[in-house]
Amino acid sequence: MKILTAAQTREADAYTIKAEGISSADLMERAAKAFTTWFENKFQPTKEVLVFCGPGNNGGDGLVVARLLHQRNYPVRVFTVGASEKASSDFKTNLKLLPDELKHFHIEEANQVPDLNEDLNVIDALFGTGLNRPVTGIFADVIEKLNSSAACITSIDIPSGLFSDSQTPYEGAIIKADYTISFELPKLAFLLPQHEEYIGEWHVIPIGLSEQFISETETNLYYTTYRDIHYKLKPRKKFSHKGTFGHTLLLCGGFGKMGAAVLAARACLRSGVGLLTLQVPSAGYTVLQTAVPEAMTLADKSRKHLSELPQDINKYNAIGVGPGLGTERITKTAIGQLLATSSHPLIIDADAINLIGSSDKLKAQLPKNRVIFTPHPKEFERLVGKSNNDYDRLRDMLEFCAEYGCYVVLKGSNTAIGTPEGKLYFNSTGNAGMATGGTGDVLTGIITALVAQHYTLEDACLLGVYVHGLAGDLASSKVGDIAMTASDVIDHLPQAFLHLQQSS
Numbered sequence: 001m002k003i004l005t006a007a008q009t010r011e012a013d014a015y016t017i018k019a020e021g022i023s024s025a026d027l028m029e030r031a032a033k034a035f036t037t038w039f040e041n042k043f044q045p046t047k048e049v050l051v052f053c054g055p056g057n058n059g060g061d062g063l064v065v066a067r068l069l070h071q072r073n074y075p076v077r078v079f080t081v082g083a084s085e086k087a088s089s090d091f092k093t094n095l096k097l098l099p100d101e102l103k104h105f106h107i108e109e110a111n112q113v114p115d116l117n118e119d120l121n122v123i124d125a126l127f128g129t130g131l132n133r134p135v136t137g138i139f140a141d142v143i144e145k146l147n148s149s150a151a152c153i154t155s156i157d158i159p160s161g162l163f164s165d166s167q168t169p170y171e172g173a174i175i176k177a178d179y180t181i182s183f184e185l186p187k188l189a190f191l192l193p194q195h196e197e198y199i200g201e202w203h204v205i206p207i208g209l210s211e212q213f214i215s216e217t218e219t220n221l222y223y224t225t226y227r228d229i230h231y232k233l234k235p236r237k238k239f240s241h242k243g244t245f246g247h248t249l250l251l252c253g254g255f256g257k258m259g260a261a262v263l264a265a266r267a268c269l270r271s272g273v274g275l276l277t278l279q280v281p282s283a284g285y286t287v288l289q290t291a292v293p294e295a296m297t298l299a300d301k302s303r304k305h306l307s308e309l310p311q312d313i314n315k316y317n318a319i320g321v322g323p324g325l326g327t328e329r330i331t332k333t334a335i336g337q338l339l340a341t342s343s344h345p346l347i348i349d350a351d352a353i354n355l356i357g358s359s360d361k362l363k364a365q366l367p368k369n370r371v372i373f374t375p376h377p378k379e380f381e382r383l384v385g386k387s388n389n390d391y392d393r394l395r396d397m398l399e400f401c402a403e404y405g406c407y408v409v410l411k412g413s414n415t416a417i418g419t420p421e422g423k424l425y426f427n428s429t430g431n432a433g434m435a436t437g438g439t440g441d442v443l444t445g446i447i448t449a450l451v452a453q454h455y456t457l458e459d460a461c462l463l464g465v466y467v468h469g470l471a472g473d474l475a476s477s478k479v480g481d482i483a484m485t486a487s488d489v490i491d492h493l494p495q496a497f498l499h500l501q502q503s504s
Contacts, residue, residue, distance in 0.1 A: 062125025134172025
């Protein structure tokens with residue numbers, strides 16, 4: 001699914017209006033009907049609905065929604081804010097269409113905002129995606145009053161005051177919505193951690209914007225859903241054998257952290273790899289032989305730390321390195337040897353990221369188009385540097401991907417995947433229960449297994465992150481978010497792959 005900028009969305013509106021021979025008011029009616037249907041399914045007409053409308057087309061949407069909810073016997077009051085003489089033509093048209101019996105109030109001063117309590121549903125239609133300056137004045141006063149109330153707030157298209165695809169000025173007021181209902185496609189702003197308190201729970205509803213325009217419009221931003229991912233899973237042929245699905249090497253584990261190696265190995269095996277070899281410090285040899293009997297285990301000459309590489313490093317189809325590794329100098333030397341000698345793809349995680357991030361020399365050794373980094377936010381800072389905000393971090397990630405010809409999987413809610421070509425993908429699966437130690441090691445094992453099976457690096461990232469999150473969602477449905485562990489995610493990988501396989 002594509003993510004369009006605010007400007008591209010306006011172009012999609014205009015294209016749809018022209019292609020279908022309809023008016024902008026007709027499209028507004030269509031959008032408002034879609035929103036109203038969602039609202040009806042979510043809220044019963046037992047609470048009064050207060051609709052706050054600005055003078056633009058987002059306010060026009062709000063006016064239509066108010067009229068439609070009134071027709072459906074919801075108790076509704078409408079509050080318009082701002083100079084009516086500056087209102088858009090569609091706003092003025094729909095203001096006139098409000099029935100006489102629907103209560104309408106105009107707000108020019110902050111003391112005209114009604115008292116709000118938890119027994120009210122508020123619909124925010126003050127500003128939409130066309131906003132290009134911080135919200136101040138009477139609009140800011142209204143927003144602050146709404147935010148300080150206990151009422152449930154639902155924003156139409158985007159919370160008022162929030163920019164959809166660039167950094168919002170810090171001095172502007174922004175609605176803190178409980179729900180945000182976007183038209184046709186998600187907004188980039190929805191996917192960034194810094195906006196969590198404003199967006200709330202968001203949903204996308206179709207309004208029939210031109211499929212041709214969307215398909216032909218270029219963007220580097222994507223939101224990966226089931227429809228984008230399920231066809232990427234490769235079917236297995238009848239006469240396949242273990243060599244068909246690749247031989248993976250995992251370099252992982254350290255004294256006191258052998259669990260990371262176990263988790264990565266189990267996830268790798270559950271993700272379809274044909275053969276798996278691990279090299280771990282000798283203290284972990286018995287642990288791995290016992291916990292993961294399907295894998296072959298090599299014991300490092302060092303008891304506590306990785307200090308060497310296996311012989312014939314290039315017989316492996318993919319190499320995962322980092323989980324539980326530690327940052328000893330001897331390990332750093334081994335990482336340098338790996339970068340210098342391996343001719344196959346590398347999936348780099350955890351302490352291996354920290355070691356490379358601390359060394360310009362190691363960064364200079366990174367092979368082009370053969371590396372996937374899987375950092376969490378702090379590891380990302382050590383690798384790429386600290387960013388001022390989430391928009392800058394995405395820019396910095398793409399610049400890093402381009403400079404080093406690598407892929408970066410920035411873990412978190414809506415995990416972001418950057419490519420050397422400048423594409424950004426945001427994942428749609430996963431939940432807060434996965435915010436627990438070891439789930440990153442699981443992801444490393446999954447992606448390494450997929451690369452060994454000859455998926456492209458991009459497809460391995462997309463499929464691996466999606467399946468990882470889907471397994472987490474399946475686990476959450478059984479054990480809940482609070483009690484979930486990384487092992488629960490591994491245990492649900494078969495169901496996750498089966499879900500994609502049955503639907504492909």
